[in-house]
Each structure stands twice: as structure tokens, then as C-alpha cells.
Amino acid sequence: MATFDSTEHAHRRFNALTGEWVLVSPHRSKRPWQGQQETPEPEVRPAYDPTCYLCPGNTRAGGILNPEYTSTFVFENDFGALQPEVPTGGIDEGGLLRAEAESGVCRVICFSPRHDLTLPEMDTAAIREVVDLWVAQYQELGARPDINYVQIFENKGQVMGCSNPHPHGQIWAQRTVPTEPAKETVQQLAYFEKHGRTLLSDYLEIELREKQRVVLENEHFVVLVPFWAVWPFETLVVARRPVQDTAQLTEEERTALADMLRRLTIRYDNLFQISFPYSAGLHQRPTDGKEHPEWHLHMHFYPPLLRSATVRKFMVGYEMLGNPQRDITPEFSAERLRTLPEVHYKNAAE
Amino acid sequence: MATFDSTEHAHRRFNALTGEWVLVSPHRSKRPWQGQQETPEPEVRPAYDPTCYLCPGNTRAGGILNPEYTSTFVFENDFGALQPEVPTGGIDEGGLLRAEAESGVCRVICFSPRHDLTLPEMDTAAIREVVDLWVAQYQELGARPDINYVQIFENKGQVMGCSNPHPHGQIWAQRTVPTEPAKETVQQLAYFEKHGRTLLSDYLEIELREKQRVVLENEHFVVLVPFWAVWPFETLVVARRPVQDTAQLTEEERTALADMLRRLTIRYDNLFQISFPYSAGLHQRPTDGKEHPEWHLHMHFYPPLLRSATVRKFMVGYEMLGNPQRDITPEFSAERLRTLPEVHYKNAAE
Numbered sequence: 048m049a050t051f052d053s054t055e056h057a058h059r060r061f062n063a064l065t066g067e068w069v070l071v072s073p074h075r076s077k078r079p080w081q082g083q084q085e086t087p088e089p090e091v092r093p094a095y096d097p098t099c100y101l102c103p104g105n106t107r108a109g110g111i112l113n114p115e116y117t118s119t120f121v122f123e124n125d126f127g128a129l130q131p132e133v134p135t136g137g138i139d140e141g142g143l144l145r146a147e148a149e150s151g152v153c154r155v156i157c158f159s160p161r162h163d164l165t166l167p168e169m170d171t172a173a174i175r176e177v178v179d180l181w182v183a184q185y186q187e188l189g190a191r192p193d194i195n196y197v198q199i200f201e202n203k204g205q206v207m208g209c210s211n212p213h214p215h216g217q218i219w220a221q222r223t224v225p226t227e228p229a230k231e232t233v234q235q236l237a238y239f240e241k242h243g244r245t246l247l248s249d250y251l252e253i254e255l256r257e258k259q260r261v262v263l264e265n266e267h268f269v270v271l272v273p274f275w276a277v278w279p280f281e282t283l284v285v286a287r288r289p290v291q292d293t294a295q296l297t298e299e300e301r302t303a304l305a306d307m308l309r310r311l312t313i314r315y316d317n318l319f320q321i322s323f324p325y326s327a328g329l330h331q332r333p334t335d336g337k338e339h340p341e342w343h344l345h346m347h348f349y350p351p352l353l354r355s356a357t358v359r360k361f362m363v364g365y366e367m368l369g370n371p372q373r374d375i376t377p378e379f380s381a382e383r384l385r386t387l388p389e390v391h392y393k394n395a396a397e
Numbered sequence: 398m399a400t401f402d403s404t405e406h407a408h409r410r411f412n413a414l415t416g417e418w419v420l421v422s423p424h425r426s427k428r429p430w431q432g433q434q435e436t437p438e439p440e441v442r443p444a445y446d447p448t449c450y451l452c453p454g455n456t457r458a459g460g461i462l463n464p465e466y467t468s469t470f471v472f473e474n475d476f477g478a479l480q481p482e483v484p485t486g487g488i489d490e491g492g493l494l495r496a497e498a499e500s501g502v503c504r505v506i507c508f509s510p511r512h513d514l515t516l517p518e519m520d521t522a523a524i525r526e527v528v529d530l531w532v533a534q535y536q537e538l539g540a541r542p543d544i545n546y547v548q549i550f551e552n553k554g555q556v557m558g559c560s561n562p563h564p565h566g567q568i569w570a571q572r573t574v575p576t577e578p579a580k581e582t583v584q585q586l587a588y589f590e591k592h593g594r595t596l597l598s599d600y601l602e603i604e605l606r607e608k609q610r611v612v613l614e615n616e617h618f619v620v621l622v623p624f625w626a627v628w629p630f631e632t633l634v635v636a637r638r639p640v641q642d643t644a645q646l647t648e649e650e651r652t653a654l655a656d657m658l659r660r661l662t663i664r665y666d667n668l669f670q671i672s673f674p675y676s677a678g679l680h681q682r683p684t685d686g687k688e689h690p691e692w693h694l695h696m697h698f699y700p701p702l703l704r705s706a707t708v709r710k711f712m713v714g715y716e717m718l719g720n721p722q723r724d725i726t727p728e729f730s731a732e733r734l735r736t737l738p739e740v741h742y743k744n745a746a747e
């Protein structure tokens with residue numbers, strides 16, 4: 048029999064950050080697709096939309112007026128999933144029915160006053176202002192005794208449940224640490240205790256040596272398709288310096304993060320020549336007052352598209368009941384992303 | 398301050414089967430929706446479609462001819478994510494890059510020769526034949542030394558990535574136990590070792606006493622919205638007798654399972670008066686030769702729709718980076734499902 052070849056044979060890969068597995072089926076990438084087609088979103092939007100509840104000067108739910116903001120703008124989510132004032136309490140029946148009250152804060156962050164922009168269409172200086180707001184919010188919310196975890200994220204595109212194309216992200220900050228960062232804490236802590244270095248430092252070292260999953264780099268950050276990527280074009284943005292959170296970033300590092308975000312999202316848009324949908328978010332240390340030297344700042348990008356602007360990957364059936372599955376290999380995806388130009392297709396010369 | 402009320406205040410619930418949490422935000426169910434709308438599928442299909450690769454007598458990929466089958470029909474998936482013959486081997490770089498070859502079998506099960514039917518439109522006798530095929534497949538595949546887990550499931554509807562409306566499900570059977578059943582093994586085993594009874598026996602006892610999450614019952618099975626449900630109208634079908642797998646079901650129990658599936662899926666279709674999309678699948682003991690007295694046979698239904706035929710729940714951003722979140726409570730969903738008629742809306746008198 049032939050020897051095992053990860054570009055040809057089905058295999059499982061271990062996610063070192065969560066401790067879970069993904070099934071990879073490289074031989075399957077050629078199957079025909081007859082299912083649902085996504086509808087790409089209209090490309091042309093006005094710079095200002097009088098019906099948009101995020102545009103400067105417009106009215107939000109409940110009659111609140113947005114200021115005439117000129118760069119970023121943050122406000123409390125009018126329909127937040129978490130609220131700061133919740134009576135404490137819970138349920139416990141034999142360990143089988145267990146619930147506990149949860150409190151927190153949900154905020155919305157507008158990235159720009161311009162209704163027609165997205166991150167890849169903004170310049171580095173403007174993205175840097177978004178990064179600065181993320182840092183300030185992480186610091187402000189994280190300092191509160193009732194907030195032990197701050198999740199900053201962006202849902203982009205209708206296919207990712209985003210109900211308004213105005214460039215914006217969200218923050219959900221809460222009393223407890225949610226499941227995903229809790230898993231990452233367990234894995235990172237076990238590694239740190241054994242090796243005295245962060246898991247992502249050592250992982251990054253391997254990736255920079257092997258090069259095949261690296262998409263782009265600058266002096267302070269590296270973007271790669273993780274070895275254990277679940278989504279077809281999933282990427283991980285990793286800080287070269289093992290910092291625990293964004294508040295520790297130097298001025299230069301903040302600008303470097305903005306530069307990475309710009310260049311990565313331009314490549315994403317260029318992949319299928321559309322405004323590329325994704326969910327993305329920062330993972331950083333819990334704000335529970337502990338030091339967490341095991342934590343290593345990173346950002347996940349989870350984009351759903353698979354083969355074109357209209358064919359996505361579905362995480363259904365087997366994925367929900369078993370574990371995630373992918374067809375194209377992470378190495379193939381990294382190669383695709385790496386070879387794309389860094390000039391946005393809308394600005395490319397005809 | 399008021400006392401904690403799970404119908405009003407945000408809280409986390411613990412999933413006793415997986416050990417993970419879900420965030421519940423009951424106060425949020427009234428927020429407006431301006432995002433993506435799903436397109437319900439055409440209701441009228443022909444009993445036979447000459448272009449369908451699952452209809453009797455038609456040609457599949459690779460020129461293979463389907464037999465003129467008259468009840469159920471199973472065949473090897475022409476584009477399976479798993480293949481039986483894979484060279485063994487793997488990768489391990491410092492525990493950070495870990496992969497191992499995976500082998501298995503992927504099959505497709507047609508539920509009926511009729512292109513225009515779905516489970517809720519079939520009678521109990523016809524669904525019983527589907528159940529019988531599931532059992533036979535579990536037994537046949539599970540007996541193979543190279544198969545340690547058999548996942549039987551159905552993706553229904555385009556929104557669940559199903560590319561052909563002909564009523565069918567799938568089987569992915571493999572060498573290793575996937576992540577979700579592995580988590581359920583850990584939780585069930587810990588409970589069984591402590592209490593000497595299966596986790597789901599004791600859980601079922603509580604639910605039958607409290608009644609508020611029970612949707613329907615017959616002599617051998619109970620359908621309920623689990624206390625920790627993630628999807629808006631998620632349900633769990635639980636065997637009353639603590640059997641480990643479908644092969645242990647008596648004749649009567651098999652018919653009772655068919656009866657439950659028929660009545661549950663009719664209620665689902667009646668909820669928004671459309672063919673209701675979902676992913677569903679059986680969870681039963683691994684076929685690794687061990688006894689697994691901790692395992693308790695059950696079936697999960699994960700339907701994505703939230704408020705209507707066109708508005709779904711998105712598991713994105715916070716859900717991918719933090720943990721699942723829901724707005725309406727499981728108790729509210731159970732109440733909705735419980736009060737629906739058991740005559741399919743297509744057959745209801747005008």
C-alpha cells in the first residue's frame with residue numbers, strides 16, 4: 048500500500064488550541080455542487096444611507112440619535128443579549144438541570160462614518176483607529192469587577208447573520224468565560240506549564256520554518272491558515288511577541304495589526320472578487336484579575352465561502368453530530384491566499 | 398432587586414451531555430430582524446424526477462444505475478468524505494501539528510422511491526422501514542473491525558446544505574469516535590460511574606415530572622426540548638429503556654421510534670407551514686467492542702429556523718468565538734411545539 052499523504056488521503060487533525068479534531072477529506076474537493084447558491088450582496092452602496100441606524104446623525108431604535116461621528120463610534124447595543132443588572136441566582140437539579148444568571152454588556156462599534164466602506168477599503172490609519180477603540184474597550188470593560196471576559200468580534204455579510212452592511216463590529220463582555228476561550232485556556236495552560244513558553248510561540252516557530260501555511264507577515268504579526276483550520280479559508284492572526292492581550296501592544300504593534308487586517312481582508316475580497324463574508328474576533332486573556340502568562344493574543348477569521356462567491360461550506364449533519372469536516376487542505380488554502388494581489392480588485396487598473 | 402427568573406433574565410445553561418454551556422437571552426426575543434431572508438423551497442415536486450440521481454432507475458455519478466427500488470435503498474456515497482482503504486500514518490510535530498490517517502465508509506440512504514415525499518408525509522410503516530435499515534446498517538458496519546463509530550444522520554432542506562430534495566439520509570462510519578459522541582461518552586460515563594444509572598434515565602425522569610419541556614410521548618420514546626437546547630426548536634428523542642444502541646430495540650420499540658419521528662416531523666412542518674429544514678441524527682454507543690453501559694440511545698434534531706419560514710438563527714460571531722446563544726427559551730419552544738396539531742398542514746381540511 049502507498050504511504051500516507053496528507054494532500055491525498057482522508058485524515059484527522061488535532062486543534063492544539065481547543066483540543067478537538069477536524070476531519071480532512073482532500074480527495075473529495077472535486078465533487079459536484081447542486082445545492083443552495085448564495086446571493087452576493089450589491090456592490091454599490093451610498094456613502095450615507097438615511098435609513099441606516101448606524102450612519103452619523105441618524106436615529107436608532109428607541110429614538111436615540113447617533114452623533115455626527117467622524118471616525119469610530121461605540122454605543123450600548125439597543126437589543127443586547129447581555130444586560131449589566133441581572134438578579135443573581137440559578138437552578139441545579141441533580142447536576143442535570145443547571146443554570147446560572149449571567150450579566151454583561153453588549154456594545155456596537157462603527158468602524159467608519161462611511162456607509163459604503165468595509166475594512167479592506169479603509170486605509171491603515173483608519174483601521175488603526177478601530178484597533179485603538181478595541182484596546183480602549185478591552186481596558187475599560189476588563190477593569191470592571193463584574194466583567195471577566197471581553198469578546199470583540201465582527202460579523203460581515205448577510206450569510207454571517209449581519210443585518211446591516213454599515214461597517215461595524217460588536218463587543219459582548221460578561222461575568223463568565225465562554226466555552227471557546229475556556230477550552231483555549233486549558234490547552235494553553237497545559238502547554239505553558241510543561242514547556243515554559245506559550246503554545247502559540249512554539250507553534251508560530253514551526254509555521255515560520257515550514258512556510259507552507261503562512262499567508263502574510265509583517266514585523267509584529269503573522270497571518271496563517273492554521274494546521275487545524277475548520278473553515279475553507281480560515282486564518283489565524285498571531286502576535287509575534289507573546290503578549291496576553293491588546294492592551295500590552297506598543298504603538299508600533301497596533302499599527303502593525305491594522306496593516307495585517309487591511310492586507311488580509313484585501314486578499315479575502317480578491318479571492319472571489321466580492322466583499323468577502325466572515326466572522327472574526329480577538330481572543331485574549333480573561334479579565335478575571337489573574338495573570339494568565341499562558342495566554343497568547345490572536346485573532347480568528349472564520350469565512351464560510353468554499354469555491355466561489357456563491358458556494359459555501361455547510362457545517363451541518365455530520366459536523367453537528369460528529370465533528371467539523373473540510374475538503375480542501377489548509378495548505379492549499381494558504382497557497383491560494385498567498386498568491387493573491389494586495390491591491391483591492393475595485394482599485395485594480397483595468 | 399428582583400429574584401432570578403429564567404423566563405426573563407439572561408443566564409447560562411449547562412449541557413449535561415457535552416459539558417458545555419449555552420447563553421440564553423429571553424429578554425431579547427423581541428428585537429427586529431432586518432437581515433438575510435431564507436427562500437422557502439418549492440412545495441410541489443413530481444413523484445419521479447428524471448434528473449434526480451436518487452430516483453429509482455436513474456443514473457448516478459460515474460454511470461452507476463439505481464435499481465427500481467420500492468421502499469428504502471442504500472448505496473456507497475460516490476463522493477464519500479471517508480474511504481475504507483487509506484494508508485495508515487500521521488504527523489506529530491511537538492504535539493502542535495498532529496494528524497492521523499482516517500478510514501471509513503460513507504453511504505446514502507434513500508427513505509422512499511417517491512421524489513416528492515419527506516418523513517412527515519410518509520406513514521409509520523414506511524418510516525419503520527427506514528428505522529429497520531438504520532438498525533441493519535449500524536449492525537453491519539459496527540461489526541467491522543475497522544469501524545468504531547457509526548454516525549447516521551439526515552440533512553433536510555437547502556438551508557442545511559442538502560443538495561437534493563429526494564428524501565434521504567447519510568451514514569458516515571469510521572475508525573475513530575468523533576468529537577461530539579466522544580464528549581457525550583465522557584459525560585455519560587462520569588454520571589454512570591457515580592450513580593449506577595444512565596444520565597439520560599435520570600434526566601428523563603425529571604423532565605417527565607416537570608412536563609414543561611416535553612413535546613410528545615409514546616410507550617417507548619419521549620420527545621423533549623432539552624433544558625440546554627441551542628437551536629430555537631431543537632429536540633431530543635430519548636428511549637425510555639436505557640438501551641445503548643438501536644440494535645437492542647424490540648420490534649415494538651422500532652415501531653414506536655417510527656411513530657415518534659412521524660409525529661415530531663409533522664409538528665415541525667406545521668410550525669411555519671413549510672417543509673421544515675433540520676439536521677438530525679442518532680447518537681448511540683461506539684462500536685469499539687466495549688460494552689458502554691453508560692450510553693443511552695437518543696436522537697438529536699437541530700433545526701435552524703427561528704421566527705418564521707424565512708428567518709433563521711445564525712450561529713456566528715459570538716457563537717463561534719464564545720459559545721452558542723439563544724433568544725427564546727426552551728420552555729417557550731416546547732410549548733409552541735406541544736400545541737401544534739398532528740395532522741400535516743397539507744392534509745388538513747380547508
Ligand SMILES: O=P(O)(O)O[C@H]1O[C@H](CO)[C@@H](O)[C@H](O)[C@H]1O
Nearest residue numbers: 360361363364365366372558560
Ligand atoms: O454530502 P452532502 O449532502 O452533499 O453534503 C452536506 O452534508 C455533509 C455532511 O453533513 C457536509 O459535510 C456538507 O458540507 C453538506 O453540504
Ligand SMILES: O=P(O)(O)O[C@H]1O[C@H](CO)[C@@H](O)[C@H](O)[C@H]1O
Nearest residue numbers: 208210710711713714715716722
Ligand atoms: O446582533 P446581530 O448582529 O443582529 O446578530 C448576529 O450576531 C449575533 C452575535 O454573533 C448572533 O447571536 C445573531 O444570531 C446574529 O444574527
